[in-house]
Amino acid sequence: MTSLSVLGSTGSIGLQTLNVVKNDPRLKVVALAAGSRWEEVLAQAKEFSAAVIALEDPEAARAAEREKTALGLDDLIVLSGPEGIARCAELDEAAVVVHAVPGFAGIIPLMRALESGKRVAFAGKEALVSAGELIEPYLRKNPGQLVPVDSEHSALFQCLLGEDPESVVELVLTASGGALRDYSAEQLRNVTPKEVLEHPTWKMGKKVTVDSATLVNKSLEVMEAHYLFGVPYEKLKVVVHRQSIVHSMVTFVDGSTKAQASVPDMSLAISYGITFPERHPGVVPSLSPYYGTLTFEEPDTDRFPGVLLGHRAGEMGGTAPCALSYADEILVKEFLNGRIGFLDITRTLFRFLDAYRPRPVDGLDVLKREALRAEEKIRELLL
């Protein structure tokens, strides 16, 4: 039996993780953590008999503490604040931490899980993009301690297993193209948050859905792949693959390309992230060999220049990936709140990087400072 601590349990990845657990008798949940939705977390704790929950919002944690008795959860331990989330990442009772906390807030829980030697099934890409230079040493020291859950990185991880890193020519990340992939430049100008949130294939949280539409998500994934696999940026490519069947590919020196394919369902990457190196049976229906046509196209960087930002910030190095990721977090919120247009997100990120001077990453404090500086600069650019 593998025991899990699920960070971000009320979100898209969190809910899909709990669904995987429901269908797999060899998995159980010991801890659940989320931001503020305490009623959902209490209901999950009851359903999965979790021993510990954590809510980042202290007010929500107080409400959960107050109400737990009414649900017969007197023994449930309720933790609070960022420290409560971090403690869920290092509980002795959990063998695997599922990390699905989006944004900058995911950095400390990720570091605490890795420091305490936990296996991590990892989705919260912004944490790795922002703190990659601090996290990389753990990844190189203990390969396999962190197994990616993002479907592209899970595919790359699987394609690279057993291969000599020296024989890798390039990693090719596939992209669905996002909800707006067929919109003209003119249509993109006036697109609303509602249209953007209708992703063609994946049902995801709002931030990652907007990032998928701008293709900034692919940029974050390029930087995530750089840190995960230690591959230089010139060896990372992006291809638009509308069917989302091939999740990514690796090309080797002999001319061979390995790809990983499955029906588009995150449950597979989540399950594999948890059970690696085992594969548990029946997670998703297998792919028919008669699936039909698969297409692979070059991204249209005129309509979707956001796909270029990852290489740009990655090659700038130092704090640039962190600053870009945080700047994007702010801009996505502004777009969802109707304060800026869709195209302003990427346009502002380019202007931001043009003026940005990266600093060396020598600890968490510099990342916090750079995030604050990024926020100030973005506010200035939006005036």
Ligand SMILES: NC(=O)c1ccc[n+]([C@@H]2O[C@H](COP(=O)([O-])OP(=O)(O)OC[C@H]3O[C@@H](n4cnc5c(N)ncnc54)[C@H](OP(=O)(O)O)[C@@H]3O)[C@@H](O)[C@H]2O)c1
């Ligand atoms: N969804 C996908 O298919 C997918 C695929 C690949 C990678 N990812 C990555 O996985 C991560 C999660 O994505 P998602 O789509 O699941 O997001 P989501 O649906 O927005 O869910 C976010 C989860 O994190 C919790 N949370 C938010 N802020 C928090 C904080 N400060 N501390 C602790 N918990 C916090 C939320 O709790 P509340 O509900 O209480 O706010 C919720 O449980 C992102 O980094 C995303 O890029 C997602």
